[in-house]
Amino acid sequence: KTSWMYIIPVGIIYFFLYYFIFTWMIKKFDFKTPGREDDDEETKLYTKADYQAKKGAGADGSSQQSVEDAKSSMIARGLGSKKNITSVDCCATRLRCSVADSSLVNEKILKATGAVGVIKKGTGVQVIYGPQVAVIKANLETYLETAPDIEPELDAPAEEPQAEEAPKAEEKKTAAPQAAAHALCTPVAGDVHPIAEAPDEAFASKMMGDGYFVYPTEETVYAPSDGEVVFVFDTKHAIGMKAADGTEYLLHIGVDTVNLGGKGFEVFVENGQKVKKGDKLMHFDDAFIKANVKSDACLVIFTGLQEGQSIEMEKTGAVKALDEVAKF
Structure with missing residues (x-):
């Protein structure tokens, strides 16, 4: 009974003590407690699910x-x-x-x-x-x-509204200086054509990017520029490249050649290898490719062109390996 006589008054004293101290600190230091945030700001009260999601993400981005x-x-x-x-x-x-x-x-x-x-x-x-x-x-x-056999229902995403076209600025009398053109060489000898004529819908429609292709008359693929081998595909029919100036492109030998499982190809480079223009990248058996897949067209696809950039053919028809055939 005696202890309660002391606990109740002490609790009341601490209540008012905490109240006045915290009220003073909140006003003094302008802490953004719920209801006191700025007009364009909201103080979020996190749920348990929010906490677990944040915890699951971890500092290393493990989410x-x-x-x-x-x-x-x-x-x-x-x-x-x-x-x-x-x-x-x-x-x-x-x-x-x-x-x-x-x-x-x-x-x-x-x-x-x-x-x-x-x-x-x-x-x-x-x-x-x-x-x-x-x-x-x-x-x-x-x-x-x-995964479950049947995925949960999902409405097809709505198409994003088209942004209104910004008003065109007045054209200046003097034209802005153009960036220097990049000369592009063919990696293999043969007959070169613009990509729109490729014997494959995805490449011809430029879904992967602009470029050109060669119907080969020789069977060796050379590096068309100084740069780096980004990746060699497991089935050896394609090599991802990055030129010294940062231009990214894909060398894709034949159409549907992934189905050959690497047969008919010999690759001389590996992922991350630095190469010089003219270095041998690959040898392929053209007769074997023609006999087993849709086409032996050797495609050069530029996957990292900026908006507004396109490939301009400088030459078509018969070419030697490393001839300049296009620019962007």
């Missing part, structure tokens, strides 16, 4: 896996769900899938995952992603191992 799973889930939905997908493969630029029912494929959802194009041929679906497709394929395969 990347959940981002990859979300993208893989969306790709699966776009392909009509896991149950509709019968096989998953890829080449240097595109995800190649077979589906049970192609009418379930939703191109709008697939393009929302970063695809630049979708090609449907019967039960075959090609989703064009570019050189990062190998990572996308690996993530999708991992996701499909534990």
